[in-house]
Amino acid sequence: MGETLSTTSPENKPQSQTQRAVMLLREMVISNKLLPGSNHLEAELAEMLGMSRTPVREAAIILEGQGLVEVRPRRGIRILPISPKDMEEIYSILTELESLAAHDLAVKGLSEDELNELRSHIDEMEKALGRDDRQLWAQVDDRFHRRLIQLAGNRRLESIVSTYSDQVHRARLLTLYIRPAPHKSNADHRALVEAIAAGKADEAREIHRQHRIKAKELMIELIASHGFSAI
Amino acid sequence: MGETLSTTSPENKPQSQTQRAVMLLREMVISNKLLPGSNHLEAELAEMLGMSRTPVREAAIILEGQGLVEVRPRRGIRILPISPKDMEEIYSILTELESLAAHDLAVKGLSEDELNELRSHIDEMEKALGRDDRQLWAQVDDRFHRRLIQLAGNRRLESIVSTYSDQVHRARLLTLYIRPAPHKSNADHRALVEAIAAGKADEAREIHRQHRIKAKELMIELIASHGFSAI
DNA sequence: GTCATAAATTGCGTATGCATTAATTTATGC
């Protein structure tokens, strides 16, 4: 299973050990190489990463701030599982903030180039769907959403959305192949982009909100129907 | 100037030096004892707090994650100033998330006790306003908003709102005495609580959104008219 | 066998030291 829905920038060249630790541990968490619920002593991770405890500790603090792990003295660093309740919380927040971004984007307006960039992502997704290449679809879908948020120009919003997207990454990987093919999703995307292009802010917000609410309900249903109590 | 709009829990009993550092530094930042834009070497802060560099470093990482400071290697820990653009970003996010909380609260419903608790906060604010005790008003207003979010039951939302409230704390302190008395604000609060009591979710959301948008516009205007380019 | 207590283990919090390297100052050439 390759890397999907990544949030890090293309430049994966960390200089400090701490940065290296953050990057490596983050990858391992969101790709399930470190299992949800598992505990890891600082010394263990330090050895695994070939560094001393100090940068591992610092990385753990950072990742804890991003909600990926929990530092529990003497019991190790715990990879946080995501319960249906967590999922609900996270999707609610993502729904609201992404809808805000859609709204602001419509108000602010986009250049023809920027609109076409978004449209070309949708085309790509459609092609991927045609071949039922869900891996690729998910990748582009993620890129589309990230770009959308980016264009809205609210850095903090971007950062929150990125953090919480990381948290549900595992769940999305898990449901990618058991969910129905996301054809309707693409129609939503097109409608959204055109609402933005037309400067219809409230409409854009509402389209995206409904889009996200559907995604959330689907996700919760899938998780429930497959009997996962946590991920 | 006393402590207002605090976000920490009543139990201010940190056990580790790191926690102590986080708490002390946070207080100093949001109360302006460490000035926005100023830089502080790890060693300097360590000495000031009577501990070694290690817990100071860890605290700096945590506070950086909360957007209060920036760690710049070899140039010290910088207390982040807030520009009008920052203010705009933060208020947009707070508006959206608090409105979501109001909405969810109306859907979920509150007990009569919980409703009365909120109402009593509003009464307190009104009394404070009568005496033009803005300090107290701000304190209760903050408590009201925090309680509202808490009751919505989305922990992550609570945490984000708390983080970003911290960031605008300084600005609120600054404008507390130059803004017009917030009479209208209280009417909004009453309307909100009654909408929640009546289970009118969309109405509650909209009332709160308008309330927040007004607050945001006022804040930006005040900041601009007083010629602050950053706080 | 169960529980309480004591001993042993071990993981963490924090201080400290040092190599690294960025920032700054001084020196040098034009």
Add this chain to the structure above:
DNA sequence: GCATAAATTAATGCATACGCAATTTATGAC
């Protein structure tokens, strides 16, 4: 006098060490 380079300074990143406290294991009483 100015620009560039060399030298110096100094703050950090990280490894390491160590004591404390939490946890586990052992011991013994009942």
